[in-house]
Amino acid sequence: MMWLLVLTAALMLTFILTGRRRSKREPPLDKGLIPWLGHALEFGKDASKFINRMKQKHGNIFTVRAAGRYVTLLLDPHSYDAVINDSKSLDFSRYAQVLMERIFDLQLPHNLPDKAKEMMKRHFLGVNLSTLNSTMSRHLQAVLKAETPQNQRDWKEEGLFDLCYRLLFKAGYMSLFGGEKNNNSTDPSSVYEEYKKFDGLLTKMARGTLKAEEKKESKSLQGRLWELLAQAGLTEDCGSSPWLHTYRRLLEDDGVNEETQRKAVLMQLWATQGNVGPAAFWLLSYLLTNPEALKAVQKEFGQMTQTAFRTLSTDRPVSTPVFDSALEETMRLTAAPFITREVVQDKILCMADGQEYLLRKGDRLCLFPFISPQMDPEIYHEPQKFKYDRFLNEDGSVKKDFYKGGKKLKYYTMPWGAGTNGCVGKSFAISTIRQFVYMLLTNYSLELCDPNAQLPEINASRYGFGMLQPEGDLPVRYRQKNTH
């Protein structure tokens, strides 16, 4: 055994001696104690806690080693623009490609994601959005109706997270991917079952930390989902949205084969459905546990007539500042994506405070807006608390002025990303959540099973992957209101 110890010691020594050193112009470097792996374990277990610990130690910019990679974290929101603006030195698509391969086993032609994004804008903004809004509204009503007991006096009990995720997934799936006309076992429920299991393995796939058993399961789930999505968007009359059909044609025109097309469709399924359900869950659970907030949102909804609601799902924009503020506050607390760039050439990063740092080619740069601005006590008083009117001025108008270090912030929350890589589906997602919450709160009675219930804890393994998810669930009961 002795030789093994000696070998290990020698190896570690080599790592320490030949390992990377920090130059004076670079951000503080923290490699962690374990060779190669560095901080990967702690990072993966609870990224927020880890990054906060490093922030205490090193300040607003530092570089850590994780699984052989060097990742620089930048946590000063005043300096985010310098990163978001520089797409030449700081490349978005390479890391996106890595994730695409790891999670969806997908490789697309180099310029396709940009083309797909331009095309998506045509379908998710402007006049086409109103069609989508009303298609979604129709499906939401149908799905809700199908789920509630026929007898209006019977309550249905269920976890709120399950309820929100499932219903919004089904309605979203039918609106965009078209389960209606497709009777080849592609009913939304079976797609959801498989999708949900796939989603549970997603963070591990992204980090490449699946165990052998899980790897097998993820492969078989992928296979089943590809089968289920085989028909989606394939022909014009298959019940899918024009967006998906155009997307398929775009892939086809670029010579992407059938098998790869299915993988791309699965990626789109996750991209469009992965965050809306969890967001609606957090919003409703904050409302149900904050009676004052619930009352305020209900009052605003009550002032809208049914006609106003119809415009909410179709053309004219309606103004719901109280709801919007409650949603923004929810996202501040529960949207935690990383904004990641690959450093493709050495770059001097100029921070807002005048400091300059050298970023090394080959490293990754990561913004984590969840820590700052979103949970920064200097910007938000009592940042852990849900305050539904945080984004409202005294006069009821939308509040956009938030400060750090006496300077007004351009980015005070960033749930949708920013710059050219901001979320195209933002308006559609907001409209969907608003319609869903409106329907539940006006046509249904929805209450906590235990009136004193607390919000479930956050599942710490999902920091960095969009909307957070709870550990466990919040039991609720609901039934249709007596509408006559």
Ligand SMILES: *[C@@H]1O[C@H](CO)[C@@H](O)[C@H](O)[C@H]1NC(C)=O
């Ligand atoms: C980044 O770009 C935006 C808009 O193009 C501009 O307003 C801003 O001043 C730029 N910021 C930096 C730090 O270059």
Ligand SMILES: *[C@@H]1O[C@H](CO)[C@@H](O)[C@H](O)[C@H]1NC(C)=O
């Ligand atoms: C709306 O979608 C159609 C395809 O369904 C597309 O041809 C049209 O250009 C889109 N409209 C706008 C304004 O982008």
Ligand SMILES: *[C@@H]1O[C@H](CO)[C@@H](O)[C@H](O)[C@H]1NC(C)=O
């Ligand atoms: C659905 O089922 C009906 C009746 O079995 C059949 O006529 C129709 O072709 C099927 N549609 C699809 C898309 O499989």
Ligand SMILES: *[C@@H]1O[C@H](CO)[C@@H](O)[C@H](O)[C@H]1NC(C)=O
């Ligand atoms: C359903 O679709 C799959 C994949 O396209 C196909 O292999 C299978 O034969 C279809 N089943 C039926 C009953 O049409």
Ligand SMILES: *[C@@H]1O[C@H](CO)[C@@H](O)[C@H](O)[C@H]1NC(C)=O
């Ligand atoms: C937390 O999330 C991970 C990844 O989605 C999942 O595997 C795990 O089961 C979740 N834990 C709990 C307690 O829900």
Ligand SMILES: *[C@@H]1O[C@H](CO)[C@@H](O)[C@H](O)[C@H]1NC(C)=O
């Ligand atoms: C669709 O919903 C969004 C978000 O509520 C809203 O901004 C938009 O005005 C609605 N309708 C249309 C045409 O876009």
Ligand SMILES: *[C@@H]1O[C@H](CO)[C@@H](O)[C@H](O)[C@H]1NC(C)=O
């Ligand atoms: C509420 O229920 C009534 C009666 O079933 C229905 O006409 C109306 O469209 C529903 N409204 C919403 C917002 O779901």
